[in-house]
Amino acid sequence: MAARWPEAELPLFADGKRVNDPERALQLVATEARGCTRCDLYKHAIQTVFGEGPANASLMLVGEQPGDQEDLAGRPFVGPAGSVLDQALHTAGIDRSQVYVTNAVKHFKTEPRGKRRIHKKPDTSEIDICRWWLDHELEIVQPAIVVALGATAARALTRRPLTINANRGRLIELPGRRQGVITVHPSYLLRLQDERDKRREFDLLVKDLRFAASAAAEARA
Ligand code: SF4
Numbered sequence: 610m611a612a613r614w615p616e617a618e619l620p621l622f623a624d625g626k627r628v629n630d631p632e633r634a635l636q637l638v639a640t641e642a643r644g645c646t647r648c649d650l651y652k653h654a655i656q657t658v659f660g661e662g663p664a665n666a667s668l669m670l671v672g673e674q675p676g677d678q679e680d681l682a683g684r685p686f687v688g689p690a691g692s693v694l695d696q697a698l699h700t701a702g703i704d705r706s707q708v709y710v711t712n713a714v715k716h717f718k719t720e721p722r723g724k725r726r727i728h729k730k731p732d733t734s735e736i737d738i739c740r741w742w743l744d745h746e747l748e749i750v751q752p753a754i755v756v757a758l759g760a761t762a763a764r765a766l767t768r769r770p771l772t773i774n775a776n777r778g779r780l781i782e783l784p785g786r787r788q789g790v791i792t793v794h795p796s797y798l799l800r801l802q803d804e805r806d807k808r809r810e811f812d813l814l815v816k817d818l819r820f821a822a823s824a825a826a827e828a829r830a
Pocket residue numbers: 642645646647648649650651657714715716735738739742
């Protein structure tokens with residue numbers, strides 16, 4: 610992939626070197642993140658789950674944190690919430706392979722319950738500390754639109770608490786002169802009991818993703 614930045618403005622510092630190839634830069638940052646001990650979450654997870662997708666993606670999706678299956682696989686959104694996301698992307702006409710997918714927090718926060726590992730929400734300090742890696746991803750990929758999937762991602766991206774329903778369906782200004790769209794995390798749909806509620810929320814998620822994709826295409830046109 611062609612270099613994208615002027616020499617003097619290279620955005621990444623990895624292993625003491627500035628890297629002018631976005632694909633290589635992502636690889637280096639992902640490798641660095643594997644050994645991250647910036648907060649305590651690495652102690653109880655199997656591995657760092659870094660983002661994946663093209664380094665020139667116009668759309669970036671940011672979730673909360675890896676779940677049990679993501680922690681095992683080392684890839685984001687491959688568990689039940691990932692299936693919902695895949696269905697929603699497919700329905701919205703978005704090719705996941707063209708989207709950069711990541712999480713606000715790169716280690717699975719869990720508490721043991723018997724043999725099961727139960728998801729535990731990351732706290733504000735963990736979100737803020739792990740933003741180090743998210744900021745690198747944003748700076749390298751430079752997506753036209755960033756989609757916050759849920760309140761944790763919205764907090765990481767906007768650096769303030771935001772209500773999803775009051776802010777979805779429109780573009781949100783993000784730090785660094787970026788633009789974002791806020792929607793629910795796909796796991797929210799898994800927790801709904803009523804099928805009509807699930808259907809309604811799925812349709813709203815698809816609508817938000819379509820809006821984001823259309824805004825990204827417009828920004829890159
Ligand atoms: S959660 Fe983020 S900041 Fe904390 S150890 Fe993992 S990668 Fe590092």
